[in-house]
Amino acid sequence: MPINRRNFIAQTIAVGSLVAVGPVFSQEPESTAARIKRTGKIRLGAINGASPYFTKDLATGEWRGFMVDLGRDLAKYLKAEVEWVETTWGNAVLDVQTNKIDCQLGMAPSPARREVVDFSGPIFQNYNTVVARKGFNFERWEQLNTPSVKVAVDVGSSHDQLVTRILPKATILRFETSAAATMALQSGRVDCQVLVILLSTALLTKLPNIGHIVFPSPDETNPTNVGIRKQTDQTFTNSVNAWLDQARASGKVKNTILSNMQALVGVPPTAFPPQVHF
Structure with a gap:
């Protein structure tokens, strides 16, 4: 496009407008x-x-x-x-x-x-524990790290983060809620459920026949x-x-x-x- 006086003024105004509104779009939301x-x-x-x-x-x-x-x-x-x-x-x-x-x-x-x-x-x-089905006994986290062991967790939780990090070989079943993971343990679909101690003690008080709490070594907090x-x-x-x-x-x-x-x-x-x- 030829550069004449009219085009120069229009382009100058357009560039100036972009400069003027630029900060508005980059402004941080209200704190x-x-x-x-x-x-x-x-x-x-x-x-x-x-x-x-x-x-x-x-x-x-x-x-x-x-x-x-x-x-x-x-x-x-x-x-x-x-x-x-x-x-x-x-x-x-x-x-x-x-x-x-x-x-x-x-x-x-x-x-x-x-x-x-x-x-x-x-x-x-917080202290991480395992609620294990009856008859499923172990002492260390590493004993769960095998494909034959099915572990239930609630997706996106600290429990999920923990098992992803320390149990890469285990069969991990992820559920939408902690309650859904517990139902999987009750029904025998999994061998255990990883829960922090505040939740595991509450669960065993409510459902004493679901299994037993294990405090695996080493401590995972x-x-x-x-x-x-x-x-x-x-x-x-x-x-x-x-x-x-x-x-x-x-x-x-x-x-x-x-x-x-x-x-x-x-x-x-x-x-x-x-x-x-x-």
């Missing part, structure tokens, strides 16, 4: 701290059927569990109202990443997850944290960590976990071995 301050609400992910972490009363719609109680305490610390958003362990990372929820309590910070979301400091250290959307403004992350420091130091985290274990699933504090600390 979590700013959104909570603006709305007065914090959106927390909740997973139904994950008692004693989360459980929902279908008649009243009320959420209960130790992560629920801790979530309410976090909201109180931030002077905000809780808005519960139902999700699953498999979808929670995406819900945090896409700003559907402000954070997810109870999320394990695996390397893959750290690439897409940020994490607070640990709420507590993982931190349980709060998953937070990646963002430049770290105000929200800093606030969550400040709340956590206070909650751990005061004994609130430990007392909240133990009281919910007793009230919701009938597991007394004496059920936990000495190596388990909250």
Whole structure:
């Protein structure tokens, strides 16, 4: 196209317009701290059927569990109202990443997850166990690492991450929920189900005939944290960590976990071995 005065002016205006609007498209979304301050609400992910972490009363719609109680305490610390958003362990990372929820309590910070979301400091250290069918006995994790052993886990969970890492040769069956994995164990489809101790002790209290708990060697623990959307403004992350420091130091985290274990699933504090600390 020939360069004349009219074309030069039109092209100059077009380039100027692109420069002007460019920053708008690259602008970061509203920070979590700013959104909570603006709305007065914090959106927390909740997973139904994950008692004693989360459980929902279908008649009243009320959420209960130790992560629920801790979530309410976090909201109180931030002077905000809780808005519960139902999700699953498999979808929670995406819900945090896409700003559907402000954070997810109870999320394990695996390397893959750290690439897409940020994490607070640990709420507590979780201890991995195995619920094995009757007659299936072993002492070490490596004894499960064979194709003849069928292991059930809930997809996308810390259990899934663990068996993927340490049991590459085992036959892993992945289910949408922890309850579905438990049904597979009940029906004899699998030999065992990997669960953190808070879930395995609750399961054995509810279904004592399903099998027995094994604490394989060596100990496999993982931190349980709060998953937070990646963002430049770290105000929200800093606030969550400040709340956590206070909650751990005061004994609130430990007392909240133990009281919910007793009230919701009938597991007394004496059920936990000495190596388990909250």
